[in-house]
Amino acid sequence: MNAIGEHRLLIDGKLVDASGGGTFDNINPATEEVLGVTADGTPADMEAAIAAARRAFDTTDWATDGELHLGVGAGITWDSDPVAEWEETELKARQLLAVAGGRVPLATGAAP
Numbered sequence: 001m002n003a004i005g006e007h008r009l010l011i012d013g014k015l016v017d018a019s020g021g022g023t024f025d026n027i028n029p030a031t032e033e034v035l036g037v038t039a040d041g042t043p044a045d046m047e048a049a050i051a052a053a054r055r056a057f058d059t060t061d062w063a064t065d066g067e068l069h070l071g072v073g074a075g076i077t078w079d080s081d082p083v084a085e086w087e088e089t090e091l092k093a094r095q096l097l098a099v100a101g102g103r104v105p106l107a108t109g110a111a112p
Contacts, residue, residue, distance in 0.1 A: 007037045009045055012052035019044045028086075030093040035086075 007023060008015040022040035027033070041049075 007039055009039045009041055009049070011045065011049045012055075016045075018042060019048075028089055030089045030096070 006015065008017055010016075018039040018041050020040065020042045022042075023037045024040050026035045026038045028035050039045075
């Protein structure tokens with residue numbers, strides 16, 4: 001299970017599986033721990049998401065209505081601990097990359 005408990009794509013306000021049915025492991029590059037499974041979106045999924053975003057932008061007031069943004073934000077609840085942990089891990093990974101001078105493929109044992 002994912003740390004946030006969801007692997008589907010959010011397209012047009014609905015959680016949907018990738019149209020190709022594919023998934024992949026989302027791996028923490030610093031620890032190589034599998035964080036969860038992620039939907040492997042296809043170009044068709046991307047086009048559907050872009051079309052939905054365009055429709056929402058063109059036909060609703062969400063883009064300009066500040067009160068609506070506040071209302072949506074108030075309805076969102078989520079455990080921020082995993083996000084904070086990911087941010088900290090990403091920062092450490094960036095620091096390691098800087099120290100390694102971009103030689104991470106060699107550090108992981110992969111061919112250059």
